Amino acid sequence: MTDKLHIIGGGMAGAEAAWQAANMGVPVVIHEMRPKVGTFAHRTGSLAEMVCSNSFRSDDDEQNAVGLLHWEMRAANGLIMQTADKHSLPAGGALAVDRDPFAETVTARLRAHPLVTVEDEEITALPGEGHWIIATGPLTSGALADAIAAETGKEALAFFDAIAPIIHFDSIDLSKAWFQSRYDKGDTEEQRTAYLNCPMDKETYDAFIDALLSADKAEFKPGETAGYFDGCLPIEVMAERGRETLRHGPMKPVGLTNPHQPDVKAHAIVQLRRDNALGTLFNIVGFQTKMKYGAQTEVLRMIPGLEQARFARLGGIHRNTFINSPTLLDGEMRLRSRPNIRFAGQITGVEGYVESAAMGLLAGRLAASEILGRTVAAPPPETATGALVTHITGGAEAKTFQPMNVNFGLFPPVDLKGGRRNRPARYKAYTDRAKLGWQSWLEQFETVEAAQ
Numbered sequence: 259m260t261d262k263l264h265i266i267g268g269g270m271a272g273a274e275a276a277w278q279a280a281n282m283g284v285p286v287v288i289h290e291m292r293p294k295v296g297t298f299a300h301r302t303g304s305l306a307e308m309v310c311s312n313s314f315r316s317d318d319d320e321q322n323a324v325g326l327l328h329w330e331m332r333a334a335n336g337l338i339m340q341t342a343d344k345h346s347l348p349a350g351g352a353l354a355v356d357r358d359p360f361a362e363t364v365t366a367r368l369r370a371h372p373l374v375t376v377e378d379e380e381i382t383a384l385p386g387e388g389h390w391i392i393a394t395g396p397l398t399s400g401a402l403a404d405a406i407a408a409e410t411g412k413e414a415l416a417f418f419d420a421i422a423p424i425i426h427f428d429s430i431d432l433s434k435a436w437f438q439s440r441y442d443k444g445d446t447e448e449q450r451t452a453y454l455n456c457p458m459d460k461e462t463y464d465a466f467i468d469a470l471l472s473a474d475k476a477e478f479k480p481g482e483t484a485g486y487f488d489g490c491l492p493i494e495v496m497a498e499r500g501r502e503t504l505r506h507g508p509m510k511p512v513g514l515t516n517p518h519q520p521d522v523k524a525h526a527i528v529q530l531r532r533d534n535a536l537g538t539l540f541n542i543v544g545f546q547t548k549m550k551y552g553a554q555t556e557v558l559r560m561i562p563g564l565e566q567a568r569f570a571r572l573g574g575i576h577r578n579t580f581i582n583s584p585t586l587l588d589g590e591m592r593l594r595s596r597p598n599i600r601f602a603g604q605i606t607g608v609e610g611y612v613e614s615a616a617m618g619l620l621a622g623r624l625a626a627s628e629i630l631g632r633t634v635a636a637p638p639p640e641t642a643t644g645a646l647v648t649h650i651t652g653g654a655e656a657k658t659f660q661p662m663n664v665n666f667g668l669f670p671p672v673d674l675k676g677g678r679r680n681r682p683a684r685y686k687a688y689t690d691r692a693k694l695g696w697q698s699w700l701e702q703f704e705t706v707e708a709a710q
């Protein structure tokens with residue numbers, strides 16, 4: 259008899275993982291704590307509940323990385339996408355979803371699947387034997403989080419994200435910014451030039467502080483505690499503590515010389531650090547923020563060199579349990595210290611409904627293949643799913659690892675020939691290449707038809 263796959267958590271990732279594995283002929287048990295044990299954000303006992311917005315974001319599979327992820331999941335017979343399409347609402351180019359019928363349909367289809375069982379129970383310890391996927395999401399219950407921390411080490415499990423904005427390198431103005439580490443520290447040229455620096459004169463700094471102080475900010479929800487953040491205060495809170503605080507913190511103008519204007523001493527300097535191995539993304543160092551998204555882009559584009567910045571993701575601080583995947587997981591999403599356990603969904607350090615479901619889809623297929631004794635390759639990094647999993651399991655900087663949305667900055671750059679240099683052509687080249695890669699990756703699976 260085929261071994262069972264146990265999945266802890268029946269959210270976006272767990273539901274998709276179960277569907278994929280069961281459709282490959284593997285019996286699945288989903289262990290879901292709701293409705294017996296609730297969270298501050300979920301309202302129902304349904305699987306795959308959307309806890310906040312009802313949007314799956316852009317559905318454009320030619321020009322947008324999240325739209326491409328939709329395409330890949332549809333091509334893989336994904337339950338989350340099939341159901342989202344069935345219960346979609348008009349929303350322009352976005353895929354908005356009627357949340358209650360969506361979650362009820364996902365629940366009904368999984369409960370009706372002959373190979374899926376749902377156990378209504380909270381799992382409070384790390385599993386021992388057998389094949390497991392942990393997909394307990396940003397609000398993993400306390401007892402299980404403690405058990406994960408005991409296995410991985412406390413510092414490898416975070417309870418909040420503190421995300422500094424991340425910018426596409428090719429949108430930074432290098433006639434104003436320059437590469438240099440403070441005091442030219444480092445043994446190699448790469449280390450001595452690890453940071454990008456954006457200089458500010460006094461007038462720009464003053465205007466920047468005024469804009470920060472008056473920007474629209476998001477508040478913490480009741481139940482999300484703010485006491486955690488002394489080590490990573492939002493920049494606007496630092497500015498509230500005094501107009502000079504940032505100049506003595508992340509915007510210190512010391513140890514750096516501007517090669518564009520060597521005789522001018524900057525009043526403040528904003529630093530950006532490489533965020534992925536490809537060098538296509540840079541985060542603004544120490545710039546975690548609770549500014550609302552509209553305000554953020556406006557204020558951050560006041561920084562010299564970032565006037566035309568394109569943001570791969572904006573900053574934020576949220577309640578969010580996630581592990582340090584780059585150090586803890588192998589390329590097949592297995593916990594290195596206990597390879598019978600995989601992780602999937604937001605707890606791996608991806609961000610969003612769609613990304614979480616995609617990581618569930620992948621973990622479900624990989625786990626089922628292992629149970630069936632089949633060897634499958636990881637999806638190529640040129641695909642959206644492959645780019646995401648490559649990022650979280652090794653491409654991202656482990657020391658500064660924070661949750662990530664899918665975006666083209668995670669993909670190996672495309673080699674554009676014949677003048678296809680404008681952005682729509684570049685994005686189309688990314689998505690064309692991804693679709694071919696995903697189709698050939700899927701060919702190695704023989705899924706049995708779903709019973710419904």
Ligand SMILES: Cc1cc2nc3c(=O)[nH]c(=O)nc-3n(C[C@H](O)[C@H](O)[C@H](O)COP(=O)(O)OP(=O)(O)OC[C@H]3O[C@@H](n4cnc5c(N)ncnc54)[C@H](O)[C@@H]3O)c2cc1C
Pocket residue numbers: 266267268269270271272289290291292297299300306307308309310311312313379380381382393394395396397398399402577602603604605609610611612614615
């Ligand atoms: C307040 C809040 C707002 C958010 N807003 C958005 C948004 O607007 N858009 C967006 O794309 N993303 C949003 N997110 C992120 C969102 O949660 C994820 O994108 C997505 O739901 C993650 O999917 P998942 O399967 O990893 O986790 P979830 O969907 O949360 O599923 C995890 C499941 O595990 C269960 N569980 C937890 N611990 C245990 C346990 N010990 N035993 C058994 N079951 C357990 C939970 O009950 C839950 O059903 C938000 C998150 C939070 C916390």
